[in-house]
Amino acid sequence: MSQQSAHVLKSLGGVIQQFKLDSLLPALRACEALSAKNALLDVAVLGQFKSGKSSLLNALLGADIFPVSVLPATAVITRTVAGPNLEVRVHHLDGVTTDIAPEQIEEFVTEAGNPRNRRNVAVVDVFTPAMQAWPGVRLADTPGLGSVFLHNTEATRIWMPNVAVALVTVSAERPLSDEDCRLIAEARKIAGRVVVVLTKVDLLNHDELSQMTSFMDSAIRENLGGAVPVLPFSIRTESARWLRQFQEMVLPPVASNVEGDLEAGGCWFASTQTTTRMP
Ligand SMILES: Nc1nc2c(ncn2[C@@H]2O[C@H](COP(=O)(O)OP(=O)(O)O)[C@@H](O)[C@H]2O)c(=O)[nH]1
Ligand SMILES: [Mg+2]
Known part of the structure; x- marks a missing residue:
C-alpha cells in the first residue's frame, strides 16, 4: 500500500x-x-435464497463446508481460501477475531444458529486444503438477496464492492425473475466478470433445459442490453460433468489472472458474447 x-x-x-x-x-x-x-481475488456467489449457492461451492470444494438447507441457511458472508489445514476464523463487527472448531460453523453462519446475526459476525473465513488448486482466489458464499431477513441482504450489499468475479445463481425451478435481473445488473456494475449459473438443471429434461437457456439469454439481453455467460449446473445428476465444465470455464482463467486482476483493480473481463454452454 x-x-x-x-x-x-x-x-x-x-x-x-x-x-x-x-x-x-x-x-x-x-x-x-x-x-x-498479497490481496486475494474475491469470487462471490450471489443469488436468491435456496438457489443453490452453498451447494455449488461445496461441490467445487468437494467438501461439505457451507451449510445447505431447504430454509434460508446462510446468514453471513462466508469465505474460503487455501490453507494447510481446515481452520475457521470468525471476524466480529467490533473487530475482534476468534478461531472456532469447523463443527461450530453453523452456529455462526446460519440463520438458525445465529438468528438476526445476534453474534455480531462481520464475516467468517474458512481455510482449507481444498482450495490449494486456486491459490490467491477467495470463494465467498453470501446470504441470499430478496430476503425476509433484511440484515442478510444488507451484509451482502455492503460487501459487494470487494468482488472481482460474481457468480449469480438462478434456480431452474423458476424462470429468471425481475429480482434476478436486477441482481445481475448490480453485479455487472461492481464485479469485473459476471457468470450466471443456472442451478438444479436435474429438474429439467433436455428440451426444457434448451428452452430455459434460450429464454435466459434473450431475457438477459433485453433487460441488460448485453449478454452474460449462462452455465448450467447440478449437484444431483451428472454432477461431475457440470463441475468439469464449470471448472474449465470459470476457475482456471480466474486463478491464472489473479495477479493481473489485482494490479488492474480487479477488472479483467467484460463479457460481450452470450456463451451458454449446453450439454
Ligand atoms: N434438485 C436439486 N436441488 C438442489 C441442487 N442444489 C441445491 N439443491 C437444493 O436446494 C436447496 C437450497 O440449497 P442451498 O445450497 O442451501 O441454497 P442457497 O440458499 O442458495 O445457499 C437445498 O435443499 C439443496 O439440497 C441441485 O443441483 N439440484
Ligand atoms: Mg446458502
Whole structure:
C-alpha cells in the first residue's frame, strides 16, 4: 500500500470511529484488504435464497463446508481460501477475531444458529486444503438477496464492492425473475466478470433445459442490453460433468489472472458474447 493510501485510510478510520459510523466499517476494511500486499481475488456467489449457492461451492470444494438447507441457511458472508489445514476464523463487527472448531460453523453462519446475526459476525473465513488448486482466489458464499431477513441482504450489499468475479445463481425451478435481473445488473456494475449459473438443471429434461437457456439469454439481453455467460449446473445428476465444465470455464482463467486482476483493480473481463454452454 502506498504511503498516501495508508494515510487516507487511517484518517478515514479515525473519522468513522469518532462519529461512530459503524455501517462504513465493512467498506473501510474492504479498502484496506484490497490495498494490502498479497490481496486475494474475491469470487462471490450471489443469488436468491435456496438457489443453490452453498451447494455449488461445496461441490467445487468437494467438501461439505457451507451449510445447505431447504430454509434460508446462510446468514453471513462466508469465505474460503487455501490453507494447510481446515481452520475457521470468525471476524466480529467490533473487530475482534476468534478461531472456532469447523463443527461450530453453523452456529455462526446460519440463520438458525445465529438468528438476526445476534453474534455480531462481520464475516467468517474458512481455510482449507481444498482450495490449494486456486491459490490467491477467495470463494465467498453470501446470504441470499430478496430476503425476509433484511440484515442478510444488507451484509451482502455492503460487501459487494470487494468482488472481482460474481457468480449469480438462478434456480431452474423458476424462470429468471425481475429480482434476478436486477441482481445481475448490480453485479455487472461492481464485479469485473459476471457468470450466471443456472442451478438444479436435474429438474429439467433436455428440451426444457434448451428452452430455459434460450429464454435466459434473450431475457438477459433485453433487460441488460448485453449478454452474460449462462452455465448450467447440478449437484444431483451428472454432477461431475457440470463441475468439469464449470471448472474449465470459470476457475482456471480466474486463478491464472489473479495477479493481473489485482494490479488492474480487479477488472479483467467484460463479457460481450452470450456463451451458454449446453450439454
Ligand atoms: N434438485 C436439486 N436441488 C438442489 C441442487 N442444489 C441445491 N439443491 C437444493 O436446494 C436447496 C437450497 O440449497 P442451498 O445450497 O442451501 O441454497 P442457497 O440458499 O442458495 O445457499 C437445498 O435443499 C439443496 O439440497 C441441485 O443441483 N439440484
Ligand atoms: Mg446458502
